[in-house]
Amino acid sequence: MNNDKVLSLLGLAKKAGKLKGGEYCVETEVKKGRAKLVIVAEDASDNTKKSYTDMCSFKKVPVIFYGNKETIGKCIGCEERAAVVLTDEGFANAVNKQISQKDIKN
Numbered sequence: 001m002n003n004d005k006v007l008s009l010l011g012l013a014k015k016a017g018k019l020k021g022g023e024y025c026v027e028t029e030v031k032k033g034r035a036k037l038v039i040v041a042e043d044a045s046d047n048t049k050k051s052y053t054d055m056c057s058f059k060k061v062p063v064i065f066y067g068n069k070e071t072i073g074k075c076i077g078c079e080e081r082a083a084v085v086l087t088d089e090g091f092a093n094a095v096n097k098q099i100s101q102k103d104i105k106n
Helices: 005-015 023-031 046-059 069-075 089-105
Strands: 019-021 037-040 063-065 083-086
Touching (some): 005 083
Parallel strands (some): 037 063
Antiparallel strands (some): 019 083
């Protein structure tokens, strides 16, 4: 795995108990209002992307598309994951900051 700070932050958040992965967990955290940021893999199906986008838009939770299912799963010690949810504001802000810095460099 390359030196990707976003994926490293996701791994740290998982160890801290501030990240959950999988469709059911993501949906539950969003609906209960605990989600601070939802990350959807870029290689997820269009239907999956639309589903998360609609759900997050309705609940006013930011959603970003980043990485692929394999790398997201590996960084959190699981199999492939199409989506994960951060439940901590600090981790969510750190991930957003890293992604915005990548966008500036590209």
